[in-house]
Amino acid sequence: MKSFRMLAGAAAALALTAGLAGCASGPAPEELDQEAVRIIRSAFRDEGIAKVDRLDQDAANEACSRALGKEPAPEVVKAIEAENLKTIRPPGDGKYLGDWREGEKIAQSGRGLTFTDDARVVNGGNCYNCHQISRQEISFGTIGPSLYQYGRLRGVTDPDSPAARPIIEYTWGKLWNARAYNACSHMPRAGHLGILSEAQIRHVMALLLDPKSPVNQ
Numbered sequence: 467m468k469s470f471r472m473l474a475g476a477a478a479a480l481a482l483t484a485g486l487a488g489c490a491s492g493p494a495p496e497e498l499d500q501e502a503v504r505i506i507r508s509a510f511r512d513e514g515i516a517k518v519d520r521l522d523q524d525a526a527n528e529a530c531s532r533a534l535g536k537e538p539a540p541e542v543v544k545a546i547e548a549e550n551l552k553t554i555r556p557p558g559d560g561k562y563l564g565d566w567r568e569g570e571k572i573a574q575s576g577r578g579l580t581f582t583d584d585a586r587v588v589n590g591g592n593c594y595n596c597h598q599i600s601r602q603e604i605s606f607g608t609i610g611p612s613l614y615q616y617g618r619l620r621g622v623t624d625p626d627s628p629a630a631r632p633i634i635e636y637t638w639g640k641l642w643n644a645r646a647y648n649a650c651s652h653m654p655r656a657g658h659l660g661i662l663s664e665a666q667i668r669h670v671m672a673l674l675l676d677p678k679s680p681v682n683q
Contacts, residue, residue: 516579529650547648553643563634570599589666616675624677638667
């Protein structure tokens with residue numbers, strides 16, 4: 467209840483701040499931005515493993531926020547993608563695919579990173595929250611595109627073949643850090659931010675690309 471009251475108060479204050487923006491004698495936009503950040507921060511606190519530093523924005527987040535739902539300038543987009551592309555780390559042993567069965571478990575799991583989770587809890591990918599993946603699962607989000615038959619539609623019949631390597635590497639990069647390919651992507655940067663381990667990403671890769679995975683049946 468306390469958190470609800472704090473958020474409600476923050477929302478009211480933000481509304482008042484926005485109203486002031488319409489007055490000719492009101493604060494400058496930069497001052498309004500600073501006040502909005504202060505109000506938002508005042509409505510949150512460290513709780514368990516969820517810390518207030520999650521509100522800190524990196525350069526990409528800040529640029530995309532300032533674009534107000536639109537795409538930033540082309541040169542900014544190019545810079546963001548180039549910087550994030552540098553963070554992608556290929557698998558240490560060169561093996562991109564793991565076990566699709568484990569990948570399905572990871573895609574289904576939304577555990578980890580929330581204030582009620584123990585730090586020792588293994589993170590899930592929560593992939594179904596945004597995507598259709600296997601047709602056996604009828605509950606899924608639509609924020610992201612359908613990934614059903616992901617590998618099959620891209621012609622991956624043998625993941626070890628040279629012909630499959632471009633899509634294999636792209637998919638790994640997308641899971642590792644989606645902003646390398648889409649500057650303002652809302653997709654979690656699973657590898658870059660340590661949400662999923664290298665082994666877990668391998669398993670999700672297998673779910674999407676292994677011809678034996680139900681995703682590609």
